[in-house]
Amino acid sequence: MPETIPPDSVGLVEPETVHFDRPLRLSCGQTLNEYDLVIETYGELNTEKNNGVLICHALSGHHHAAGYHTMEDRKPGWWDNFIGPGKPLDTNHFFVVSLNNLGGCHGSTGPISINPQTGKLYGSDFPILTVEDWVESQARLADHLGIRQWAAVVGGSLGGMQTLYWSMAYPERLRHAVVIASAPKLSAQNIAFNEVARQAIRSDENFRDGQYLEEGTLPKSGLGLARMVGHITYLSDDAMGQKFGRELKSGEYSFDYGAQFQVESYLRYQGEHFSGSFDANTYLLMTRALDYFDPARKFNDDLAQALSPAKAHFLLVSFTTDWRFSPERSREITDALLKAGKQVSYMEVDAPQGHDAFLMNIPRYVNAISGYMKRVAVECKEAAV
């Protein structure tokens, strides 16, 4: 709980639900006739409406990116260290928009919503979505907000994929694309980890073919396992070593299968905590969206060609110990952008934290985003004059 709200916080914020009733045709062929997106905004949209910054979230993310919902909150939003007055995404200059993606479980229409056609919970009947579908729904959100062109679209990991797709699908609608710790498509190993997570969920006896809410059960152990696997891939071997090493809770081997190494209790806690606060069907569809993202696929695997319509300036950031989306993956994007003749800055940040580094206060990283966004803010002002 923040005894007082820190001065560089966006303060108390309130989510808002935006209803859309124009049918959205999805990549899978199905159509959502109507849907909600829950959003938060920080800062003010200027008169010229040219200072909007869209935040795209990662696998288990949501709209609550900054500030506090109540004075009792233990923690601020998930990217609070980047969003606020004087912070890299400076709310003195930008109108920052954060949403819960379609298919999510934090208020936007998804598996835990009522299907208006049946009056029942969607559950596993909720269609599988793609990054393309998300970008389409985000474009409609921009229309709703009266934002013709974002100053920047920003995202890490799966959020970086959405950012990348924005630049291809709506070249005129963003001036800058900030793609952090991302990849142009998953590798076989990435898909393999997702598959383990899905099998863990789907083989949980309480999953009930995805209709667990209707049946009053929860696939908690499966979802917990999925999160444990995910968590290992978010941290580097080094980071885990530094954080836990081989430390024992009791100091002695207990010759049983209880959590006796610190890393075991940590993972179990992460799994249990997550499985109590996230929806398993949402987890499934988010991992599938990751698997499916492959914008070069329609272009004979030529990423440069896929990116050729883009008009944004790009900033790409990767982290040395990220083995989920290694620096090599960001360099693939950078190389394709350069080949396609785009403006691109690329930065590889030395960081021991692995993939999770993109969420953290790492000075060189913070300064880079901060410096880049300062220039974007100046552009907004200049264009407004």
Place this chain on the structure above:
Amino acid sequence: MPETIPPDSVGLVEPETVHFDRPLRLSCGQTLNEYDLVIETYGELNTEKNNGVLICHALSGHHHAAGYHTMEDRKPGWWDNFIGPGKPLDTNHFFVVSLNNLGGCHGSTGPISINPQTGKLYGSDFPILTVEDWVESQARLADHLGIRQWAAVVGGSLGGMQTLYWSMAYPERLRHAVVIASAPKLSAQNIAFNEVARQAIRSDENFRDGQYLEEGTLPKSGLGLARMVGHITYLSDDAMGQKFGRELKSGEYSFDYGAQFQVESYLRYQGEHFSGSFDANTYLLMTRALDYFDPARKFNDDLAQALSPAKAHFLLVSFTTDWRFSPERSREITDALLKAGKQVSYMEVDAPQGHDAFLMNIPRYVNAISGYMKRVAVECKEAAV
């Protein structure tokens, strides 16, 4: 099925069960009053009994390392490419001994054996074992075979840990230690993956607290998941990429959770196949033995001091893309051995296959083992004269 047995095969082999009735006190404090070890031997023990080579197996290994049990076998033993006449562990010169470790599920006493004290299956009552216990039981096997001193003890992965421990516990009983793709102890990340595997098994509704055989069930989906996780860590990202890439079974996304990427069907197959042929309690205890192995622990984390009693000559081999036990882990052992003043050769083999490389026919690797063992064979002959 081999239509004819290849000329460099050890041919048809038959496992043998050796009964031990001297009580074995285990690291956990419990005692096994009697137990069986199932073994296979290839080649002949010479009159001087100085040409014995012990093979220590890895996590899911067993005694059947070379040759065929019947003419109908589809595949030979798991390390057949290394064991046979003219092969690196040349059965024209060596008496090669391979066993199923205690706690295993291929014939040696373990969770699927009858507990003589209760007349019931051990199941999860079978004690948790350590690498130290295995080496002790292997030393008694050497006594039984009349082998006072092994020409070499050889092992990859968990087998390498047993080899390493042999050199410390019984310095006089082996002349050479060949430690392949191994580590002096697990990292936090290694333990984390083991913990996921164990949680997958233990949370399977059919696990029944480990008494699944008594209750007529099998935790197949949990064990399958555990194997899937393991399998990802045995292959390198590159190897998976080369083997499967993002190839689809049907050529099109199917927007469901069926196995549509080749890597998904491969993993599911591996999981299903394994869970039909391996015991879940054995898998649990083998992963715990891995977690617990840490010979430097009693020496203030000074591995050189732990290794100081060793008298063997060492050959260490690691593989560039092995991220389960990376070359760095083998270098830790090598550095400690050098610091302790031991004779050690170290080789880092360029190989794309990841941890699994230790099982494969990689010319530089095969030649190194072959060359090293030729010298060992000459020593055996010279000592015999």
